[in-house]
Amino acid sequence: MKKIVCDSCGHQNPEGTVLCQQCGKPIDQNQYIDGNENSKLINMRYEGSARRSKTHNKSIVDKTWNFFSSVKIGIWLISITIIASAVGTIFPQEMYIPPNVSASEHYRDQYGILGQIYYQLGFHNLYSSWWYMILIALIGISITIASIDRVVPLYKALNMQKPKRHESFLKRQRLFSSTEQVSEDDKQKAITTLKSIRYKVTEEDGHVLAEKGRFSRWGPYINHIGLIIFLLGCLFRFIPFMYIDEYVWVREGETVLIPGTEGLYYIENKDFILETYGDSPEDERFKEALQKQGGMVAKNYQTDAVIYKNTNPSALGLDPELEKFKEDSIRVNHPIKFDDFALYQSSYQQNEFESMSFKLHRTDDPEEESLGSFSVNLANPENEYILDNGTRVVIDQYFPDYYLDDGEPRSKSKYPRNPAYVFLVYPPGQDDYEISFAGIGRNVDPTGNNEFKLGLQDFEVRDVTGLSVRRDYTLPIISLGGLIFMIGVVQGMYWQHRRIWLHPKNNGLWIAAHTNKNWFGIKRDIEKVINDTNIKMVMDQEEDQNNYQPEEQTK
Incomplete structure (x- = not known):
């Protein structure tokens, strides 16, 4: 890079430097604050040091660096991300809709054409979409590059603070005064007072620099570090090892694998308990409120569960070897925790059908005397049942959650909430079959000529609990980022970098002062x-030049 030699002290400064790093003299005497040509004050932003983005613009690396170091680009990226995040809250994300329904059907049925468009555009999984993650990553890149582009020259400049500065540097500070006659006692008294109000005083050849609060200049960059760590924590949530948020339905008496545990942990639902207000005598005081509510109000959702650990998870294809690991109750806001996992009570389904029993009798028998019966396990129904009299019953179609769609039988879900069947009944010793349709409150003979009839004899129900499975290694990272960010906020908000220069001039004294904010505060220090x-x-001097009007304008 081209070097710029200061004509006052001879120091070689990098191209783009505004103030000489050694003596502070403006390299270009036409350097003004914010480009205001009427200003006689010098530009103290980044201490006048050269920034890489302002001096390199040749290679593709330079252009990329300059693009991301722009504050405007960072603001645009943040604005786009905020708008996208707001759109993601118009309708619930897919993780918050019922887990037993199709996402495409749910958004279409619940929210109409807007919901369908919302789903097709991918906003139902916005926060895990690839383009949203790219936006987060770009914000992190922008913050990192913008910080490095500014903090490096600022660090170098602040480490080269000198008590002896060029006169033009002092005269063009915002706060300045010149006293023609100052005694040595007054000067020493001023230095003593500066030390008493906790200024760090440095002297060189009679020149004095009093400084305090330099650490506050790093507040914004501490903020940036906190934001970067926070964004990294958010991105880590998309790594399965770092963050797990799964859902599992467990029926009473059932033992199932806990998703996300890689075959290591299983859960048994021993009992699901739903307690409502009014079930106990002490709830009598809620009677009036319950009557106004007009329905049942739940007091407690609870799953009595046992956690098992698979002692041989690597044995593929074999039954797991389960060992009791922990037993506890899961209630709302009181999860069961084990090995960095937590199971939360999230939902439930009461009176789900567990099994149904059917009996066979002749159509023309008014007594409906049973010729045989069989029981269907709805969790794992068999294809064929052989009755005692030799009749074979084959399940041709099974609809766990039966409904009619344009006259066609279909199932809303895979869960047995309203089971219905199409049976093929083979009389003893015959290859011809009869078709029978049976379910809750329905028994249909499609031909009207069946010799045999299947009827519902009995059924058993059980409760189902819905549990959220979570493991979050990113929370400490996100919390650390938030803590560091708040430290930066406090550091930059409640402290200021104040500098006061005392410059001996013949028998007099010049005073110049600068602060990054709170000019009233540094004026009070100078008064002391x-x-x-x-x-x-x-x-x-800024107030003076703001009140100044050229002679032509005052006439």
Whole structure:
């Protein structure tokens, strides 16, 4: 890179430097604050140091760096992400809809054409979509590059703070005063006062730099570090090892594999308990409120569960060897926790059919005397049942959750909430069969000529509990990012980087001061420093130039 030599001290500065790193003299005397040509103040942003994005613009790496270091690009990326996130809240995400329904049908049936468009555009899984993750990653890249582009030159400049600065540097500070005659006692008194109000004082050849609160300059960059860690934690949620959020239905008396545990843990639902207000005498005080509610109000959802550990998870194709690991009750907001996993009570289904018993009798028998019976296990129905009299009954079609769609029998879900069957009945010793349709409250002879009839004899029901399975290794990372971000906020909000220069001039003294914010506060510090001395109070040159009007305009 081209070097710029300061004509005052001879220091070689990188191209793009505004203020000489050694003496502070403006490299270009026409450098003004925010491009305001009427300003006589120098630009102290990043201490006048050169930024890479302002000096490199040749290779593709330079152009990429410059693109992401732009604050405008960062704001656009954040704005797009916020808008996309807001769109994702218009309708519930797929993880929050009932797990036993088709997502495409749910959004269409519940929200109409808008829901269908919402689903087809992929907004139902917005926060796990590839393009949303790319947006998050781009924000992280933008924050990282923008921070490095600014923090490196700022760090170098702040580490080269010198008490002795060029006169043009001092005269063009916002706060400045010049006193023609100052005694050595007044000067020493000012230095002593600066030390007493916790300024770090450095002297060089009679020149003084008093500084405090430099660490506050790193507050925004601490914020950026916290944000980057926070975003990394969010991205880690898409790694299965780091974050698991699954759902499992467990029927009473059933033992099933817990999803996400890689075959290591199983759960048994010993009993599901639903308690409502009014079930016990002490709930009598809620009687009036319950009557106003007009229905049953749940007091407690509880699953009494046993967690088993598979002692041989690597044995593929073999039955798991289960060992009791933990037994506890799962209630709302009181999960059962084990080995970094947590099971939360999320839903339930009461009175789900477990088994149904059917009996066979002749159609013309008014007494409906049973010729044989069989029981269907709805969790695992068999294809064929042979009765005592030799009759074979074959399940031709099974509809766990029966409904009619344009006259065609279909099933809403795979769960046995309203089971119905199409049976093929083979009389003893015959190859011809009769068709019979049977279910809850229905028994249909499609031909009207059946010799035999199947009727529902009995059924058994059981409760089903819905549990959320979660493991979150990203929460500590996200929490750490949030904590670091708040440290940066406090660091940058409640402290300021204040600097006061004392410059001896003949028998007098110049005072110049700068702060990154809270100019009123540094003025009060200077008032304390010059109290009981003949040193003049500093003037705010920015206010003076704002009130200045050229002579042509005042006529």
